[in-house]
Structures are given as C-alpha cells and as structure tokens.
Amino acid sequence: MKEIVNDTAIANSVTATETMKWESTVNAVKKIDYMNVRIKDLLSQIELQSAISSHVCVPDEMFIKKVSKPSTDHHTQKIEFIYGKSIMDAMHGQGTIYDETDKQFLDPVHAINKKYKIVEYELAMNSNMVGKNFQGYSATGLKLLIKKLEEVK
Numbered sequence: 001m002k003e004i005v006n007d008t009a010i011a012n013s014v015t016a017t018e019t020m021k022w023e024s025t026v027n028a029v030k031k032i033d034y035m036n037v038r039i040k041d042l043l044s045q046i047e048l049q050s051a052i053s054s055h056v057c058v059p060d061e062m063f064i065k066k067v068s069k070p071s072t073d074h075h076t077q078k079i080e081f082i083y084g085k086s087i088m089d090a091m092h093g094q095g096t097i098y099d100e101t102d103k104q105f106l107d108p109v110h111a112i113n114k115k116y117k118i119v120e121y122e123l124a125m126n127s128n129m130v131g132k133n134f135q136g137y138s139a140t141g142l143k144l145l146i147k148k149l150e151e152v153k
Helices: 007-017 039-043 048-051
Strands: 023-026 027-030 059-065 076-083 091-098 115-130 133-151
Touching: 007 048, 039 048, 039 076, 048 115
Parallel strands: 091 133
Antiparallel strands: 023 027, 059 076, 059 115, 076 091, 115 133
16 A cells, blocks of 8 residues: 655655755864855854955054044944055055953044054954944945054054
C-alpha cells in the first residue's frame, strides 16, 4: 500500500526550510546564508575592515576644529577636523570617537586647533537620520569610528 502524503505538511516543511538560517563552517569561518546576512554585522568583521582600509584613504594626522560634548550613554563623541599637507589642499572631515571606558574623550576647549594622530579606527555604515528617526543607510560615504587617538606634540 502506498503512503499518502499531506500537501500541507510538505508546504510547511518547505517554508521551515526556507526560513531556517543555513550556517556552514568552511576553513573555520562561520558563514551565514546570503538572504539572512546583516550588512552592518558583515562590515564590522576584521577581514572586511582590512580590505576596505586598503582601498579607502583615512587621514593619519588632523587638526581638531570642533568637538561635541561626549555622549556617555553611547560612549561616543563627535569631532570635526581638517587634514592635508598644506592649507591649500586641506580637506574637512568628521569622525566619532568610540570608547567604552570613556577615557579617550577630548576636552572640548583644550583640543581645538591641536594636532592629533589616528592610531586605531574602524569604518561603519553612515545612517541617514531625520530628527531622531532612522531613515536607512547612506548610499555613499562611510562613518569614521576612531578607537584610539593621540596628540602630536
């Protein structure tokens, strides 16, 4: 006697299979199914950071022009700076100092017009915000997250 298979059972198993996260380990690297990957998480991986850094120009030294008040809730502080070889080729830049210990933050008065060197940084996706509402990620440009900064004397 042949076994009768219920069509809804097949449909449910196919749906469960489609929504399941497929993870495999190849050369000790955990891979996630392409439909379930989060670009923000993917971009934070060390291998991708080093690949992006080899194709993106980030200033080594800069002059701080504006420092915002530190946000200790998020462990961040926004800065604006200029960089370049001379005043003729100077470029304007923005970055966010990120420090979980809150010891790396700059004094908003003392840091202005001082020269600093970026020692350690990461690049992240730049979000579009209207007020406090998230509107997606910017199609161009990356956010500079500065993890370690030193004053040049």
